[in-house]
Amino acid sequence: MRTISLPTDEHWTQQICHVRDIPRITVNHLGVKYRTVEALQDVSFTLNSGKVTGIIGPNGAGKSTLLKGMLGLIPVSSGTTIYQNQPLMDQLAKVAYVPQRSQIDWTYPATVWDVVMMGRVKKTGWFRRFSNVSRKISETALERVGMSAFRDRPIGQLSGGQQQRVFLARALAQEAEIFCFDEPFAGIDQKTEAVIFEIFRELANEGKIVLVVNHDLGESIANFDDLILLNQGLIAAGSREKVFTQENLYRAYGGQVIFFQGKAA
Numbered sequence: 358m359r360t361i362s363l364p365t366d367e368h369w370t371q372q373i374c375h376v377r378d379i380p381r382i383t384v385n386h387l388g389v390k391y392r393t394v395e396a397l398q399d400v401s402f403t404l405n406s407g408k409v410t411g412i413i414g415p416n417g418a419g420k421s422t423l424l425k426g427m428l429g430l431i432p433v434s435s436g437t438t439i440y441q442n443q444p445l446m447d448q449l450a451k452v453a454y455v456p457q458r459s460q461i462d463w464t465y466p467a468t469v470w471d472v473v474m475m476g477r478v479k480k481t482g483w484f485r486r487f488s489n490v491s492r493k494i495s496e497t498a499l500e501r502v503g504m505s506a507f508r509d510r511p512i513g514q515l516s517g518g519q520q521q522r523v524f525l526a527r528a529l530a531q532e533a534e535i536f537c538f539d540e541p542f543a544g545i546d547q548k549t550e551a552v553i554f555e556i557f558r559e560l561a562n563e564g565k566i567v568l569v570v571n572h573d574l575g576e577s578i579a580n581f582d583d584l585i586l587l588n589q590g591l592i593a594a595g596s597r598e599k600v601f602t603q604e605n606l607y608r609a610y611g612g613q614v615i616f617f618q619g620k621a622a
């Protein structure tokens with residue numbers, strides 16, 4: 358007779374604790390209203406660490422609003438965003454947020470190095486000298502995005518792709534747990550896009566939460582593990598395979614998207 362050894366209670370306790378330990382963000386019934394515009398209604402989903410998650414949806418779907426609402430950068434009309442049992446907006450030191458290019462003042466007189474060092478301000482404290490460790494972390498971040506040679510250039514004199522790399526370096530220098538990017542691929546070349554996706558993957562492999570507003574529904578979608586599909590409310594959230602279906606895209610975009618052999622065109 359064969360005997361089967363069942364897992365011990367201790368084994369199960371370890372397994373359950375392991376699952377519970379995974380850092381995650383839970384968005385519960387989030388709503389945002391701008392005066393008369395109901396931009397987002399009753400949006401709920403969970404974001405897991407170790408994943409690259411894309412936020413997709415048509416123009417005006419509320420993608421940027423969702424990011425800002427989650428981080429408490431704009432007032433929400435309902436709901437909560439919780440990270441490790443606390444409101445996320447109370448833990449912004451753990452978040453690196455890169456807004457849309459159009460929201461950044463590119464005439465601001467700062468060099469590439471100044472921008473990357475801004476990522477160290479929260480860890481250092483305002484008006485305090487940066488430590489050698491902070492400098493080393495910033496140098497490594499600049500190297501990682503391939504922008505060391507541009508260190509002394511004014512930020513306004515770079516191309517869109519180079520500027521996006523520098524802001525990614527600033528986010529890396531922050532040593533955050535959660536990385537939020539609003540349309541980082543808008544108007545950039547394919548090489549930069551590949552470099553940025555590679556770093557997103559490395560961050561996810563390090564156990565970070567990576568959340569990215571993305572416009573493109575083409576080949577780049579394959580770089581996301583999970584997707585959040587919006588159109589003023591939540592259409593679907595979860596694994597890419599589950600969310601990126603003809604039916605869901607039709608619900609979000611109507612006839613604007615043609616779905617062909619598993620790809621949107």
Ligand SMILES: Nc1ncnc2c1ncn2[C@@H]1O[C@H](COP(=O)(O)OP(=O)(O)OP(=O)(O)O)[C@@H](O)[C@H]1O
Nearest residue numbers: 391392394396414415416417418419420421422423
């Ligand atoms: N500050 C604001 N005041 C009033 N309405 C706003 C404001 N910001 C956004 N909206 C409106 O809220 C809705 C959602 O905007 P949001 O920018 O979040 O959409 P989006 O999905 O990011 O769009 P896009 O893909 O065009 O960038 C839109 O109808 C927009 O016009």
